[in-house]
Amino acid sequence: MDIQPYTVTETLAVGRPWLMSTLGIETNETVTLDLTKFDETLHWTEASKYQPERKLKSGIPLAKNATSLLWEPYSPVTNEVQTLTVTGGPTGGTFTITWSGQTTAAIAYNATAAVVQTALEGLSNIAPGDVVVTGNAGGPWTLTWGGTQLGEDVAAPTTTESFTGGTTPDITIATTTAGGTATATDGSEIFRGFLFTEVSFYPGSTKVGAPLMVHGQIDPSKLPVAFDPDDIPAGSNTQFIYKV
Template identity: 60%
Template structure:
């Protein structure tokens, strides 16, 4: 049974841990989102059979599509995306990931995405906020570089599955899904417009939905749902303070 608890003590910032203060909450702008531009897990999470509404994560950086006037994910820089895939259906054991000369501690064959991220952040050259990891327990895992590596074409990780057990010839591999680089778009979304102010629900199959764009406030970059750094010279950098 899918029972969702409710509470009367929830604060207005419950879904906005990235917002350092309520300053700016009254200067939000009503916008329309182009839902076709948003991706599952990266930008939104699926609902359940009993509550099918999908939920866009609060704090998503947004840009405005010039041709349509709709808003979509900010594409001021292309972040490197790599995929870690475990094959052979192992039933036990561990694997490791190596990046730029540093190797993680052993990671369980069925580790969650959060565990993989923690293992990567324990490396001396990856700080908290430099990567995000999504995916189901046991993978595939989608590793997105950001933070200090925002927009960088970083080296591809390597992996070792020598300690995986069970299954049929278990192994682990890494592929580069998206190479990092400069501006990833020229449709207008390369200009930062603001942040999605609150978690926003929409029905499966919807192509558009209304939302609130935060254009004024104080933001903790490390707590945003995607790796992000303040744009150097474009977009709404005069009224949002990033720290």
Template identity: 75%
Template sequence: MDIQPYTSTETLAVGRPWLMSMLGIEANQSVTLDLSKFDENLHWTEASKYQPDRILKSGIPLGKLTASGLYAPYNAVSNEVETLTVTGAPTGGTFTITFSGQTTAAIAYNATAAAVQSALEGLSNVNPGDITVTGNAGGPWTLTFGGQYLGENVTQVTTTESFTGGTSPDITIATTTAGGAAASADGSDVFAGFLFTEVAFHAGATKAAAPLMVHGQIDVAKLPVAFDPSDVPAGSNSQFVYKV
């Protein structure tokens, strides 16, 4: 693995703002993706009335699954996942979330996942992409850490509630996946390269052909998912220069 500083601000190609240079495009390899391993919230956008296909984002780091030979999202270490669950059926009120010494503004008891994520991104220590929140309005909400907290065993969040109604309403917090643990040795833990182009696929499809980029110059901050080059194991055959 060859990782070196690169400071150019050049960007190339529609849909590939992470690509700093076409250097190495000739090294792209044709691979087959295991679509069951990709997540809608992180890796692809849903179809619409005017666009019948789902679109897998370009720039996703990939690894090769040992058992099938198919490619899936690169996963060197686990990312922290925490779940917040409202109990006691409150009918009103608010709560706050504290993460690493910083506390959000008040959040409605029945907030959407987007509202919870927005509140967290209002903290001085959380940038967009650092914490992705999913779930239904009113919870449970699942907090998945990435960005600057990619692969880290972060301190569990805490909450302070000012709920009304219900029976002893509260929020329970569980760490469902601790960050920093070694990923399963299934091949996805070995970095292979980046998905070079967007890939369209129909709902229900299980596989898709795609070009794998194994040589080039990359702006890590503009990749569609959080990626830390320092997590890449030694011995990778891919060669990239990363903008820092």
């Protein structure tokens, strides 16, 4: 496997904005896709009533199933998921979250998920998209990491609370999904390349031939699905240069 950073942006063609440069090596091979493994919206779009073909999006990361020997979407490693829970029933006060040496502004004990996310994004080491916070006002809040932390084993944040009321109120943090863990063992966890072009198929089809790109220059931020080249497992026989 050889995946290296690259800094120049140049798209090659309409429909392939993730392909960065006409100067890169573009090596394709024909593979057979298992269409039952691809999801609508994420991987393909429905056609209009006047043109029944559906279209798989170009740039989908692909892998080969070791049992069926057909090709399907690459199963990436897991993203870190953490849960923050307020205990003890406080009726007032605030807390802060510290991550990687930086601390948020004070957050109300009954804050909404959006407020918690905004506080985290206020840190200079967390960019929009690095973490998504969900949950009810007052928690529990679920932190799902992505962006620059996509597929990473993210260190758990710490908290400092200044709650009032309740019974020994506190806030706990638990890791519900560890990041960086392979999600499959059937071969789909080994990245093999990208779907080079959009591929049309009719409703009811279960297989289709398609071009697999195994060499080239890519911009991961413009791929149709989240993809972090740093997290590709050993065993991939690919050569890509990517934008950083």
